[in-house]
Amino acid sequence: MFEAKNISVRYGKHLALDNVSLSVGEGECVVILGANGAGKSSLLRGITALSPRAPGGSVHYCGQDISDVPAFGIVELGIAHVPEGRGVFTKMSVEDNLRLGGNPVRARGSLNERRDEVLEMFPKLAERRRQIVGTMSGGEQQMVAIARALMSQPDLLLLDEPSLGLAPIVVGEMFETLKRVRDTGMSILIVEQNVHASLNLAARGYVIEAGRIVGEGDANTLMNDPVISEAFLGH
């Protein structure tokens, strides 16, 4: 359903992502594991054109070459990106943020139903629809970010370290919610440092190091891979 071939991202002289290829199947949940600065965020930003890709390489989605689609056109195609740091509009209300998520034409027809579904998934947000997002806790802001992405009715959801900076109990809740999202049949590509929880969520994974893919396999294999345990679990 989704395939990136040989994409690279360069910030000035620094090559953050070096010729990376990966794919996500229909309804599949794929995790990208890697340490800080390995290029995980650059990979997602390169996919959605939020960071310009270096020449060469291609991105295909649902049989379509989307390499030249600008960043603002990506969500319209059905790819929603929850970036690192959440990317929410902090001076606006929860309601406004969700409404913005419903911007793509593909989502406009069923906006109210969609919002009800999303708020059912995040009951805390339902109570706080009028609250200004910047005044909420980190976990709540992360929920707003994910809920906003879901409002666009995506077929592929890109999540950039959703657990970063959250209290352990909130992380647990969030992964439970993500499981429910996954079980609706949505494809998910998630970047995480929380190896255990994300391998429980995902069916398959890639390992990224210094901007290159250095390993891949199904979740069970990766979970038992000594290299991964050593690199990310610290034992």
Added chain:
Amino acid sequence: MFFSTLVIGLVLGGTYALIALGLTIQYGIARIMNLAYGEITIAGAFFVFLLVSSMGLSPLLGLVLVVPLGFALSWLLYGIVFHPLVKRASHAGQLEIDSILVTFGLMFLAQGLFTMFFGSEFAGYSWLQTPVNLLGAKIAAGRVLGLLIAVLIGGGLWLAMQRTRWGVNLRAVANHPEFAPLVGINRNSAARVAFGLGGAIAAAGGAVMSMYQPFTAVDGGFLTMKALVIVIMGGVGNLGGALMAGLMIGVVEAYVSYAIDPGLTLAATYTIFLGVLLWRPKGLFA
């Protein structure tokens, strides 16, 4: 006298607020510090002046015509002048400096053109001068109508920004332009529309001003400065704040002019501005 001075101040402040709304939109959303902003206002005023004095048309018709013209002019200006600056700017600070320099030049260019075509005399027309009684204050009907129009445009705009998809998108760009693509917003075209919208409001403000006050070809600079003071007092990009600050400045000017000396109004405005900059640099309502 207390009441009538208040009413006079509100009428004055209404036009200030209206003019400042456009600048806060241009600066807050399009991120262009437009020092030639007041020249769009004066262009709007001259346009209505021409319609009224040489064709005998109603100033209200002029107002209706001047809004799309102000939009089109600013929209074109953005495409020709500012789009290249946005493209080459490596960060927001550079765009700010570049746009200040460019619009400073545009200001003189526009003032030169106005002087060439219209001379340096006061321009104006008389319209609805009959005084009406408002809470004991006798005020020309044209001024009261001007206030009503300013409130209608300002209120309508505020509602549109709160309620419509279009308005919510513009607020999102003002809040975090870098995240706009995540929700399908093309931030460059949003900035261009915002700049056009600001120009439409500037021109509307000029049309309203011309209804009760004579003006000259070089008045734009003062208008820009006054609008800038109001924008910063209200908080950049904050429409409600600009409305409140505009009315406040109008009322303060009216009282200073009545109780102390008409020559001190500008000094009073800048004293307030200085206080805001020192103690509430993010605006009175932040």
